[in-house]
Amino acid sequence: MGRLIVVSNRVATPTETKGSAGGLAVGVFGALKDAGGVWFGWSGDVVSETVANAGPTLEQDGAVTFATVGLTRKDYDQYYRGFSNATLWPVFHYRNDLARYERDEYAGYRRVNAWLAHKLVKLLEADDIIWIHDYHLIPFAEALRSEGVTNRIGFFLHTPFPAPQILLNIPPHEELVKSLSCYDLLGFQTATDQQAFHDYVTRHARGTVRADGIVEAFGRKLRTGVYRIGVFPDEIAEQAKRYESRQHVLELKQSLEGRKLIMSVDRLDYSKGLVERFRAFELLLERSPEWRGNVTLVQIAPPTRSDVATYQKIRHDLEYEAGRINGRYSGLDYTPIRYLNQQYDRWKLMSLFRESQIGFVTPLHDGMNLVAKEYVAAQNPDDPGVLVLSIFAGAAAELSGALLVNPHDAIGMCEALQRALQMPLDARQRRHEVNMAALRENDLGVWRDSFLTDLRSMPVRKPGEFGSRT
Structure with missing residues (x-):
């Protein structure tokens, strides 16, 4: 069994995973300890370009490597404050009245995802499985695929997924859903969220959805499922x-x-x-x-x-x-x-x-x-x-x-x-x-293990299957 690679916007420190961290950090760290692997993402620090480009900071805790990078002020403003939290967060929570869309912030969002993915590629091994978390990182798999990564990649959305008529308020909505189609497995919190994604695929992407959650859209096939995050x-x-x-x-x-x-x-x-x-x-x-x-x-x-x-x-x-x-x-x-x-x-x-x-x-x-x-x-x-x-x-x-x-x-x-x-x-x-x-019945371990079991069951992608990014 290969290593587990977890990617999230923020990475809990080794100290946090043993103390005050919330459910996500506890569950993810438990899986990483079992399989061995890497937790990769933003450190939470805003740094100079020189520091940002120096490569990930690595910290070892048993079989787990914590790999973090800093963001420049421009990247923080466009990727994090901008498109992630001024556009995606309000729309995904049905607050279109509070959403703001700026093209340069969306460009920064995609640029930072591609930059982070490039940093991660250097840490990957052939049989790793990759688990991406949340709305900040929707284009992450697409960026990995464009660098030739064929590993199994799953994505779990911790927020709601909005109904199609709400999602359409984001101008590049089709690009976002196309990016999601680069994953092997998409996990949602509720059946309502999964259905909202399926509705978009059938109504706006000319795709198909099977009863078992298999989706075909944009010339790609992936699986969707409901995984209710819990506690211990x-x-x-x-x-x-x-x-x-x-x-x-x-x-x-x-x-x-x-x-x-x-x-x-x-x-x-x-x-x-x-x-x-x-x-x-x-x-x-x-x-x-x-x-x-x-x-x-x-x-x-x-x-x-x-x-x-x-x-x-x-x-x-x-x-x-x-x-x-x-x-x-x-x-x-x-x-x-x-x-x-x-x-x-x-x-x-x-x-x-x-x-x-x-x-x-x-x-x-x-x-x-x-x-x-x-x-x-x-x-x-x-x-x-x-x-x-x-x-x-x-x-x-x-x-x-x-x-x-x-x-x-x-x-x-x-x-x-x-x-x-x-x-x-x-x-x-x-x-x-x-x-x-x-x-x-549905504790944190069930959420974690059921998602990873389903992700490991997915077939490995063929080299060149996704072609270049469009």
């Missing part, structure tokens, strides 16, 4: 229990003075429905006066992409809403919303989840949303909290024990919070058991 629920449960007596948890419990706790954790992003969530909580206090002074919402939202204007705006809007609601309902000894715009260690978050009565996870659109799964896994099975979950999170298809809500319906979310706060113990336990069974 029992590991999270053990860690959450271990940390529940730590100082930060004791301080939180003391400060709540017996009040109910609603926990929300998200990156500070407009796709997460944060403002809508705050307004739903405000409605709870407005419509149910008995909860004033008796329930607190803790919203942890670490900053992200703080140099992008739309992210600056969502931070401003959220701070305004928190201040407005707190000004309306606070007392001398009570603050309804505790809004924390900072990063917390992952295991500290799990222990805070365990202490809360509600997990409030309401994205406007999301690929999977592992926070929802982590919240469930962290609960005390003897006295579990209730997950209130958006129907637009990929996790909603699995977690049938959650209270599902439409994040555009503030009253509906308010009513779900009220129901969760009043839910009796036996009902909470039943819902928790259903959700935990789903998490164990």
